[in-house]
Amino acid sequence: MHSNLIKIKFHFPNVSRKIKNKRELVDLLLKTMRKDGSIKYAGYLRKKDLHEDLLRHIGDENLVLRKSLSVKKKQAIKRVIYAAVKKCHRALSHPDLPIFAFVYPWFPDKDNRILFGGTTALAAYYTMHLFIDLSAYTKTSLEQTIAHEWSHLVFYRHHLERQYALRAHMMMEGFAEVFREEVMGGKPSPWSLALTRKEALKQFELLKQHLNVKDMGTYREVFWGNKKYKRWTGYSIGYRLVKEFRKKHPKLSWGGMMITRPEDIIEAVIKKRA
Numbered sequence: 001m002h003s004n005l006i007k008i009k010f011h012f013p014n015v016s017r018k019i020k021n022k023r024e025l026v027d028l029l030l031k032t033m034r035k036d037g038s039i040k041y042a043g044y045l046r047k048k049d050l051h052e053d054l055l056r057h058i059g060d061e062n063l064v065l066r067k068s069l070s071v072k073k074k075q076a077i078k079r080v081i082y083a084a085v086k087k088c089h090r091a092l093s094h095p096d097l098p099i100f101a102f103v104y105p106w107f108p109d110k111d112n113r114i115l116f117g118g119t120t121a122l123a124a125y126y127t128m129h130l131f132i133d134l135s136a137y138t139k140t141s142l143e144q145t146i147a148h149e150w151s152h153l154v155f156y157r158h159h160l161e162r163q164y165a166l167r168a169h170m171m172m173e174g175f176a177e178v179f180r181e182e183v184m185g186g187k188p189s190p191w192s193l194a195l196t197r198k199e200a201l202k203q204f205e206l207l208k209q210h211l212n213v214k215d216m217g218t219y220r221e222v223f224w225g226n227k228k229y230k231r232w233t234g235y236s237i238g239y240r241l242v243k244e245f246r247k248k249h250p251k252l253s254w255g256g257m258m259i260t261r262p263e264d265i266i267e268a269v270i271k272k273r274a
Contacts, residue, residue, distance in 0.1 A: 003082045005089055006128075008101045009038045010077075012069040022060040022107070026051060029058075029104060041100045043127030053122060057131050059107035069105075069134065077103065077132065077142070084143045084184070088150040091183045092254040095157050099126050106131035115190065117141030123152035140186065147184045151176040151258075158259050166234070167211040169219055171262035174238030178246060179254060192239035194232035200240040203233055204270075211266075244269045 011029050019025045030051060033039045044050040081101060106120060118136030122129045128149045132142070155172050164172070177192045195203060210218060225231030245265045246257075 003085065003098070005094075005097055005099070006081065006085045006101055007041070007098050008078060008081060008103065009033075009036075009041070010069065010074060010103045011038070012103075012105050014068065019063045022055060022058050022063065025063060026054045026058060029054060033102075038102065041127060042102065043100070043124030043129075050124075053124070053129070054104070057106075057120060057122060057129070058104065059109070059112070059131070059133075061107045061109050063107055073134065080139050080142050081130075081146060084146040085150065088147050088183060092151065092154055092179065092258060094150070094154050096126060099128060099153055101128045101130060103130045103132060106133045108133055108136075117144075119145045121145045121149045123149040123156070125156060126153060128153065140184075144180050144184050144186055147180040148176040151179040154258050159262075163214045165212050165214050166207070166218060166222065167266060168262045169223070170234050170238035171242065171265055172238070173223075173235045174240075174242030175257065177235070177239050178242045182254075188239070189235075191232035191235040193236065194230060195236040195240070197240050200233075200237045203229070204237050204241070207237075241266060241269050 011032055013028050013032050019028070030039070030047070033042070039047070039050075042050050044053075081103075085099075106118075108116070108118075108120070112120070113133055113136050117138060117140070118133040119141045120131045128146070130142070130145065130149075152172060155175060159168065159172075161168065177189055180186070181188065207222065210222075219234070222229050223232065223234035225233065242265065245268055246252075248268065249257075
């Protein structure tokens with residue numbers, strides 16, 4: 001099984017001793033990645049950044065009760081990844097192939113397992129990091145996760161800012177969810193519909209003075225929520241704006257969408273409503 005579009009590395013270490021916490025597990029993952037030479041493809045400039053992201057995403061429920069990754073299941077996951085990437089690339093080509101995918105075990109709590117369908121991910125430069133709960137993931141959840149992250153990877157290549165402003169984060173997440181829906185199907189995600197259309201537009205107006213902000217503290221507040229902002233506000237605003245833009249430009253290809261400046265999309269939608 002081979003693809004010129006993506007190179008896949010699995011990191012499901014066989015552990016003969018008990019893992020006390022997720023930090024020990026992440027240390028073990030990095031050790032195995034160094035041994036097989038994978039670390040240079042991880043999409044990070046610094047080992048510290050990869051370590052921190054793995055800690056944030058790996059989960060910490062039932063670390064000792066992990067299922068082993070059988071050869072049969074590994075091949076099944078590979079087939080899903082290859083097919084999904086091929087489908088995504090047809091709809092939205094990546095200009096710098098191959099990309100890389102790292103696949104890790106995931107240990108979510110019950111709520112996140114249900115919410116994300118046994119699969120979560122992050123994208124870093126030209127690398128997709130997939131976290132899979134072997135007891136809960138489905139072919140559909142994995143396909144949809146890949147489509148979302150594929151959109152991010154293409155966005156990164158066309159928008160080369162070292163650090164994105166708040167508006168770019170909103171549009172990037174809006175692109176990812178609308179692209180996922182159109183290419184892989186499925187219902188809108190909970191984070192896309194966290195705000196109604198009316199609420200999203202109202203919050204956008206209140207956030208206008210912050211759209212150029214590149215501070216990660218502001219990003220976390222707007223996307224993850226706090227006392228001021230409802231959880232997933234940034235995701236929902238981006239989704240609603242991109243949805244409206246797609247309705248206005250139904251014949252525009254995804255390649256054309258991806259090279260459009262975030263501020264131009266916002267202006268087109270807001271101007272239309274004025």
